[in-house]
Amino acid sequence: MTAAGERFTLKATAPDMRRRRRAERRFRFISQAALILAGAVLVLLIMTIARNSVSAFRQLEIGLDLPLSEETGRASLKEAMAQAAGLSLAEDEGRALLALLGGRAAREAARQRSAALAARPPAPLGEGGKARFWLTASDDADLFLKERPADSAGEETGGRLSPLQKKALARLEAEGRTRFVLARFFFVNADSREPEYAGIRAAFVGSFLTLLITLVISFPIGMLAAIYLESFAPKNRWTDFIELNINNLAAIPSIIFGLLGLRLFLDLWGLPRSTPLVGGMALALMTLPTIIIATRAALAAIPAYIQEAALALGASSMQSVLHHVVPLALPGVMTGAIIGMARALGETAPLLMIGMVAFIAAQPSGFTDPATVLPVQIYLWSDSPERSFSSKASAAILILLLFLMAMNALAVYLRKRYEKRW
Amino acid sequence: MPHDQTKLHPRKGTIMTRTNLILALAAGATALLAFLTLYSNPNDTSGAAREIRIVGSSTVFPFSSSVAENYGQKYPSRPPPIVESTGTGGGFKLFCAGTGLQHPDIANASRRIKESEYQTCRANGIDLTEVRIGFDGIVLANAKKGPPFALTRRQIFQALAKEVPIDGQIKPNPYKKWREIDPSLPDLKIEVLGPPPTSGTRDAFVEIAMEGGAKTFPILKTLRERNKKAFKRIAHLIREDGAFIEAGENDNLIVQKLIANESALGIFGYSFLANNSGRLKGATVEGAAPTFENIASGQYAISRSLFFYLKKNHVGIVPGLNEFVREFTSEDSWGKNGYLAEKGLIPIPEETRKAKAAEARALISLDL
Numbered sequence: 001m002t003a004a005g006e007r008f009t010l011k012a013t014a015p016d017m018r019r020r021r022r023a024e025r026r027f028r029f030i031s032q033a034a035l036i037l038a039g040a041v042l043v044l045l046i047m048t049i050a051r052n053s054v055s056a057f058r059q060l061e062i063g064l065d066l067p068l069s070e071e072t073g074r075a076s077l078k079e080a081m082a083q084a085a086g087l088s089l090a091e092d093e094g095r096a097l098l099a100l101l102g103g104r105a106a107r108e109a110a111r112q113r114s115a116a117l118a119a120r121p122p123a124p125l126g127e128g129g130k131a132r133f134w135l136t137a138s139d140d141a142d143l144f145l146k147e148r149p150a151d152s153a154g155e156e157t158g159g160r161l162s163p164l165q166k167k168a169l170a171r172l173e174a175e176g177r178t179r180f181v182l183a184r185f186f187f188v189n190a191d192s193r194e195p196e197y198a199g200i201r202a203a204f205v206g207s208f209l210t211l212l213i214t215l216v217i218s219f220p221i222g223m224l225a226a227i228y229l230e231s232f233a234p235k236n237r238w239t240d241f242i243e244l245n246i247n248n249l250a251a252i253p254s255i256i257f258g259l260l261g262l263r264l265f266l267d268l269w270g271l272p273r274s275t276p277l278v279g280g281m282a283l284a285l286m287t288l289p290t291i292i293i294a295t296r297a298a299l300a301a302i303p304a305y306i307q308e309a310a311l312a313l314g315a316s317s318m319q320s321v322l323h324h325v326v327p328l329a330l331p332g333v334m335t336g337a338i339i340g341m342a343r344a345l346g347e348t349a350p351l352l353m354i355g356m357v358a359f360i361a362a363q364p365s366g367f368t369d370p371a372t373v374l375p376v377q378i379y380l381w382s383d384s385p386e387r388s389f390s391s392k393a394s395a396a397i398l399i400l401l402l403f404l405m406a407m408n409a410l411a412v413y414l415r416k417r418y419e420k421r422w
Numbered sequence: 423m424p425h426d427q428t429k430l431h432p433r434k435g436t437i438m439t440r441t442n443l444i445l446a447l448a449a450g451a452t453a454l455l456a457f458l459t460l461y462s463n464p465n466d467t468s469g470a471a472r473e474i475r476i477v478g479s480s481t482v483f484p485f486s487s488s489v490a491e492n493y494g495q496k497y498p499s500r501p502p503p504i505v506e507s508t509g510t511g512g513g514f515k516l517f518c519a520g521t522g523l524q525h526p527d528i529a530n531a532s533r534r535i536k537e538s539e540y541q542t543c544r545a546n547g548i549d550l551t552e553v554r555i556g557f558d559g560i561v562l563a564n565a566k567k568g569p570p571f572a573l574t575r576r577q578i579f580q581a582l583a584k585e586v587p588i589d590g591q592i593k594p595n596p597y598k599k600w601r602e603i604d605p606s607l608p609d610l611k612i613e614v615l616g617p618p619p620t621s622g623t624r625d626a627f628v629e630i631a632m633e634g635g636a637k638t639f640p641i642l643k644t645l646r647e648r649n650k651k652a653f654k655r656i657a658h659l660i661r662e663d664g665a666f667i668e669a670g671e672n673d674n675l676i677v678q679k680l681i682a683n684e685s686a687l688g689i690f691g692y693s694f695l696a697n698n699s700g701r702l703k704g705a706t707v708e709g710a711a712p713t714f715e716n717i718a719s720g721q722y723a724i725s726r727s728l729f730f731y732l733k734k735n736h737v738g739i740v741p742g743l744n745e746f747v748r749e750f751t752s753e754d755s756w757g758k759n760g761y762l763a764e765k766g767l768i769p770i771p772e773e774t775r776k777a778k779a780a781e782a783r784a785l786i787s788l789d790l
Contacts, residue, residue, distance in 0.1 A: 095759060103761065104495075149700050160699055193488040193765070270524060273475075274504055359487035359505040361494050370473065370504050380507075383672055384484065385693040385766060390674060 046401070052394035055146050059183035059196065060137040062101060062172060064109075065130040068116055072109035072133075074098065084177055085168035096165050102136040102196045109133050134179070139195040139388040141169055145178065186395065190363050191377060195388035198381070200396050202363045206276055206356075206371030207345060209364060213280020214287060214344050219337050221284075222291030226333075229292070230299040231307075231321045250289035257286040258350030266354060274355035274370040282350045287340035294336020298329040331418035338411040342404050348375045374400045471741050472523050474503035478513025478530030480671075481558055481622055481691060482728050485762050486530050492761065493742070493749045500742055505530075510622050514731075518543040521735040527743060531729045532558065532622040540790045549734040553747065553782040555756055557768040559692035559717035559725040560627050562614070562705040568684040569608040571705035575723060577603050578707075579635025581612050582666050584659040587639045595661050615669040615676045616660075616689035623673075626726040627689055631707075633657045634723060677702065692717060692725075693766025717768045725768065734785055744783070751779035 064080040066072050078094040081101070087093055102108070112133050140160045161169065172178050189199030233239045261282030265271045271278050302325050310320035326333075351357060357376050364371035372380075374396060381393035476486055487505040494502030508516065510531045517529035518539055535543075535552070543550055562578070564571060580603045585592050600607035617624040636642045636657035646653035660666050669676045673690040677698050680688045687705065692712060695704050704712035707723050716722040730750070737743045749755060755762050756779075758769055770778060 099764070160697065193484060193491050266524070273524070274506070355504075355506055357507060359483065359490065359507075361487075361491045361502040370501075382674060383480070383507075385673070385691070385697045387697055 049394045049397050049401070052391055053398050054391075056186060056388075056391040056395035057183050058146070058180045059185070060142040060145055061134040061179050061181055062137045062141070063177040063179070064133050064135060066109060066113070066133050067130050068113060069129055072106055072113060074106055077101065077105055077109065081168075084175065085171045087164075087168060093164060096162055097168055100138055100141045100161075100165055100169060102138050103194050104197060105135045108135050134181075136185070136196050137178075139386060141165070142196060143388055144169065145173070145180075186392065190361055191359060191372070191380070192361065193359075195384075195386050195392060198389070198392060200374065200377060200399065202360065203372050203374045203377035203396070204399075206279075206364050207373040209276035209367055209371060210279045210283060210356075210373055211341055211345060213277055213367060214283040215337070215341060217281060217284035218287045218291055218340065222288050222337070222340075223295050223333060225288075226292045226295030226299065227321060227326060230296045231325065232317070246289050246292050250293055253349070254286050254347055255349040255353065257282050258353030260285060261350060262353040272368050272370075274358055274360070274372075275368050276364060276371050277367040278354050279351050279356050279371075279373065280367075282354055283344040283347060286347065286350055287344050290340040290343065291333075291337050294339070295329070295333045298332025298336065299325060301332060302328050328420060331414050335411040335415050338407050338414070342407045342411075345373075345404060345407070346375055346400065348373075348379055351376060374403075471500070473501035474528065474740060474742055474746055475526040476503055476505040476528040476530060476730075477508045477516045477526045478506075478528075478730070479510040479532040479622055479728070480507045481532040482530035482555070482730065483507040484693070484765050485555065485728070485767050486528075486730065488761055488765055489746070489750045489755055492755065493746050496749065497742065497745065503742075503746065509620070514539040514543075517731065517733065518546060518548060520546045521548055521733065523740070525733070527733050527736045527740050528746075529731045531731065532726065533625065534727070534729060535731060535788075535790075537790060540788070547735070550788050551732045551734055551782070551785045552788045553730050553732065553751065554770060554778065555728050555730060555750065555767065556762070556770050557717055557725045558728055558766075559712050559722055559768060560623060560631070560689060561692055561695045561712040561724075562687050562689055562707070563680065563695050563702045563712075564687050564705070565680050565684045566701055566703050568703075569610065570703065571600075571608065571687065572606065572709070573705050574708050575631050575635035576638040577607070577635070578631050579638075579657070582614060582660050583632065583636070583656065584661040585656055587641045590641055592641070592656065595663070595665075598665075610685045612665040613667070613683070613686040614665065614689065615667050615679055615686055617671060617673075617676075618668045621671055623689070623691055627724065628658050628660070630726065631724045632660070691766070692768065696766045714763070714768060718771065728767070731788070732785065734787065737785065744785075747782055747785070751782045 062081075062084075064077070064084055066076060066080050070076070078098055081097040082088065082094060085097060087097070098105075112135075116131055144161050144166070169178070185197050186199045188201050189197055190202035192198040229239065229243065261278060265278045265281055266273055271281075306324050306328065307320045310324045311317070315323065348357065351373060356372050357379065358370070358372060359380065360370050360372050362370070378393050378396045378400065381389040381396065474490075476490065478486075483505060490503040490505050494500070506513075506526075510533060513526075513529040513531065514535065517526050519525055535550075562571065562573065580586050580595075580597060581600065583595055586595050586597075587593075588596070597603050597612060599609060599611055601609045616627065619625075633654075636653070637646065642653060642656065645656070667686075669679060669688070673694045676688040676690050677694055680686055681701055688702075695702055695712060696714075706712075710716045710721040710723070712722050712724075717725045732743065732747060752760075753775075754760050756767065756769055757763070757775070758772065760769070763769055769775065
């Protein structure tokens with residue numbers, strides 16, 4: 001009876017087992033494929049951005065011999081360019097040659113001249129009391145030497161340079177008067193309409209100031225709200241209603257917060273437009289729900305016996321929460337806050353309404369100075385006709401991504417380092 | 423692990439500092455909020471020198487910000503102007519909202535101010551002056567490797583309108599290939615990437631190219647004389663069967679797609695063609711190529727005027743407005759060899775430019 005029963009079971013389940021194993025293998029394979037696909041897309045994305053951004057970090061400079069004895073103006077620059085390129089100095093040619101240099105070349109030359117004059121020991125001079133000045137080239141010249149569009153079959157293929165400019169550039173290159181250097185301006189300048197001078201410093205500082213305001217407002221408010229809701233608030237229709245609203249707010253499109261900011265902060269309170277102060281406040285509204293939800297989750301994860309033990313030993317409600325529950329929940333709270341901040345760092349939509357999507361050529365030095373932020377800078381550059389801006393946009397994306405990764409890594413570290421498992 | 427200590431031996435010190443920190447942060451935030459609530463009121467005009475505020479068209483944005491940058495370098499002691507890209511309509515909405523330091527001083531526009539916008543402005547006590555800064559050509563271009571296109575506005579209308587006249591009757595657009603419209607055109611599927619209806623470029627394209635093409639049909643011409651609304655409905659309606667693809671506000675995106683797809687045409691502003699002349703070529707319209715010279719002389723048909731509007735009420739209150747207008751209207755910026763021309767602005771003709779500059783600097787009130 002038993003033997004027959006066994007045989008019967010084996011017979012009945014064997015094909016079923018095989019089918020179930022096959023199903024499991026299939027499931028595992030699909031899951032792994034999904035993971036690999038997602039990873040590959042991410043790698044592809046980052047590789048594309050990195051490849052596009054490379055040229056933003058290199059900048060062409062043109063070496064000119066200029067006399068130290070006199071001020072450099074456009075006229076002397078023109079002359080030096082014509083000389084270096086081995087061309088005569090007709091008016092139009094001079095203009096075309098000057099266009100190979102960046103728009104602020106005269107100012108750069110003046111700065112280098114005063115540096116050379118102040119140098120001890122004095123800078124070595126070439127013939128005729130002239131020194132070699134390295135000046136930033138225009139974006140067109142820069143792009144031309146980076147891409148070197150092929151002149152197949154003698155056809156005009158590439159770039160915005162005239163034949164004369166191409167000839168001059170070839171001559172300059174042959175004489176060793178061109179060089180690629182690290183694009184310093186990209187890191188130290190504010191935005192500019194000239195790609196060769198445009199930089200992310202102002203946007204970076206703007207992002208920092210904005211996030212600081214966001215953090216100062218949303219972290220304490222969010223935390224206190226969460227602590228109250230989780231540990232003190234009575235359970236009734238009102239708190240249910242509030243909870244529902246917080247969950248809703250976490251999911252609404254971010255531009256709504258921009259509209260709210262426009263009406264409340266700008267129109268009603270009359271705060272200055274386009275400033276990190278207002279931007280930070282609008283983003284704080286946006287991150288508040290995220291922080292409240294994360295904080296509540298962190299508080300709820302602390303076992304009840306911690307608080308009960310404190311109460312049993314005579315602590316008041318407030319003491320048991322603030323002395324015991326909150327410190328233990330802090331790693332989770334901070335993780336939530338950092339992830340909220342990371343989201344705020346990448347936002348442009350709420351800032352559109354309060355005037356931070358703007359061309360601002362000055363560096364912000366305070367919370368009430370007009371400023372823009374990194375994602376806005378990326379948006380503005382990627383929308384510009386000048387081709388050099390597209391690589392700048394990629395470079396800015398790369399930097400923004402690095403920051404987001406650093407913030408998320410910090411969140412993971414805090415959690416790993418301080419979190420207690422129960 | 424500090425937490426273990428806290429748990430086993432509640433040391434007052436560490437716990438109190440944490441609690442105090444939280445309370446201090448909360449107090450700080452409350453104080454900040456209180457301070458902000460009491461901050462200046464909106465009608466406060468006594469504030470220190472404010473920077474010039476410019477809003478408006480995204481087409482004028484690169485030119486306006488170029489001038490702002492150069493102005494900023496000329497007057498380093500002043501805060502440089504701030505240029506926001508809000509779109510022409512959005513710009514007028516902000517601009518016409520009123521006078522006072524919280525409102526912008528200049529509105530950029532890729533079309534003339536509308537009667538309704540002008541009335542809003544006047545109703546809010548705004549005295550404004552209009553400056554025409556130059557022209558922008560709207561080009562149809564394809565990849566350099568693709569076939570050359572020689573179009574007319576009539577053909578553009580036939581290729582893109584939802585309904586076209588065939589044998590004297592309005593019918594749904596049957597054309598699938600360019601060759602079906604005219605044997606001289608390439609044997610390619612009609613595939614045009616263009617801006618969405620929210621874009622000023624689209625407005626101008628529809629008004630100049632499509633309307634211009636529609637007018638060449640006698641049946642539509644008579645309709646226009648009898649019923650302008652019905653005419654516009656036909657002339658402005660772009661086909662929705664996939665031949666015209668709305669490619670988003672970002673013109674760079676259209677450029678990218680054109681390079682990838684050699685058989686497609688794209689519609690965008692001249693400055694994007696000028697910056698990508700190595701990769702794209704413009705279609706000729708009625709025999710005129712979309713070049714700097716042809717747009718400036720008016721030979722190239724699809725071009726529009728660009729403007730900015732200055733709030734005269736703010737002159738003397740917001741410092742530097744006069745200087746800004748002077749910078750914008752100087753030969754160095756809007757002239758034939760100026761920096762704006764390099765950015766793709768087509769200057770107004772040489773003969774009238776000087777007079778226009780003088781007119782702009784005199785700040786004559788606009789009267790519609």
